[in-house]
Amino acid sequence: MHQDIRGIQYVRAIAALFVVLSHSTGVLQQSDYFNRELFGNHFSSGAVGVDIFFIVSGFIITLVTLKSETLRPKVTLCVYFSKRFTRIVPFLWLCIFLYAALRWLGSGSIDIQSYINAFLLWPIGEVSPNVVWTLRHEALFYTIFAFSFLVSKPKPYFLIIWCISPLILWIVGAGNRGIWSDWAHFLFNKANVEFGFGVLIGLLYQKWPRIRSAYRAPGWVTGGLLISVSILTFCAKLYSFGFIPIVLFALMVVVTGVYMPASNGLLARTFRILGDASYAIYLTHNLVYQIGGTIWIKLLGKNASAPMAVFILFILAVVNGVIVHYIIEKPLIQLLRRWKLPFKVRKQPTEKAF
Secondary structure, three states, rough: OOOHHHHHHHHHHHHHHHHHHHHHHHHHHOOOOOOOOOHHHHHHHHHHHHHHHHHHHHHHHHHEEEEEOOOOOOOOOOHHHHHHHHHHHHHHHHHHHHHHHHHHHOOOOOOOOHHHHHOOOOOOOOOHHHHHHHHHHHHHHHHHHHHHHHOOOOOHHHHHHHHHHHHHHHHHHOOOOHHHHHHHHHHHHOOOHHHHHHHHHHHHHHHHHHHHHOOOOOOHHHHHHOOOOOHHHHHHHHHHHHHHHHHHHHHHHHHHHHHHOOOOOOHHHHHHHHHHHHHHHHHHHHHHHHHHHHHHHHHOOOOOOHHHHHHHHHHHHHOOOOHHHHHHHHHHHHHHHHHOOOOOOOOHHHOOOO
C-alpha cells in the first residue's frame, strides 16, 4: 500500500467494527436467542459502517486503477475484472457454502433461492447470508466504473449520471411495489452517491499532487480526529440526521483516514490488521453470533446476562474474522493470483494491500 495512505486501513477497521456492533444486538435480540430488545437497539446505528465502506471502495478503486495526474487506466478491462473477481468472489462463495451447510445441519432445510441469489450476486430478491446485499452494489459500482474509465474512450459522465441517479428514483416515485420498484431501488440506490464521493476523493488525490503532499498533522492529532468524526457519524445515524448529513460525516471519516500518517505503534498495527481482515470480518461475523448465541442460550438460558453475551460474542466475531483472513482468505487470494491468466497482467505493486 502507499505508505502515505495507510490510514485508510484504519477506516476500514472502524467500518467493520461498526457493522459487527450493529449486528451484535440485531441477531441476539431475535426470538431464537434472547427475544428482547438489547441496549435500546442503539447499536443498530453501527450500520453506518456500510456507508463508510462504500465511500472507501470508491476511493480505493480509483487509486489502484487510474494513473496519477493523467487519470489514464493502469490496467486493461479484462485484468480489472479478473482482479476484482479474485479479490471478492471466491472467498464469498466459500462463505455462502459454509452458511448454507450450517443452516442445513442446524434446521434440516434452507431457502435455496436466497443462497443462489447470493452466489450469483443477483440484484433482486432475498440473499443469504444477508450481508451479501452490499456486495451486489459493489459489483454494480465496479461495472459502472470500468465502463466509465477503463474503455478506449473513457466516458466519466456515465459514472456521474449513475451517481446522481437516486434523484431519478425520487422523481419517478418508485415507492410503488412491483418489479420496476425493485430494479429502481437497486439501480438508483442512494449507495451510488457514496461510491461517487469516494471516486471524487480518489480523483482529487490522484490529479493534484499538492493534495497528496498536503500538511499532515501528528498521528495523535489525526488519530483523535478520526475517532471523533467516527463517533459523530455513529451519532448522526443514531439520531436520524438524514442521509446527506450522515454521508458527509462518513466522508469526513474517510478523508481523515487518507491523511493519517503511517505509524508502527501497537494501536496502529492492531487497526491495520483489522483493516486488512475487514472483508473476512464482515462476511463471517453473523455466523459467530448465530452459533455462539445458540450455544449460549442452550447452556445458560435466555435469562442469562445478555450484555455479557453481546460483549463476548462481539470480541469472538472480530477475532474469528482476523483468523479466517490469515488462514483462509489471504492464502486463497494468493493462490488464485499465482494462476496464469489468459491475458497479460501488468504488475501493480500498489494494489496488493487492497
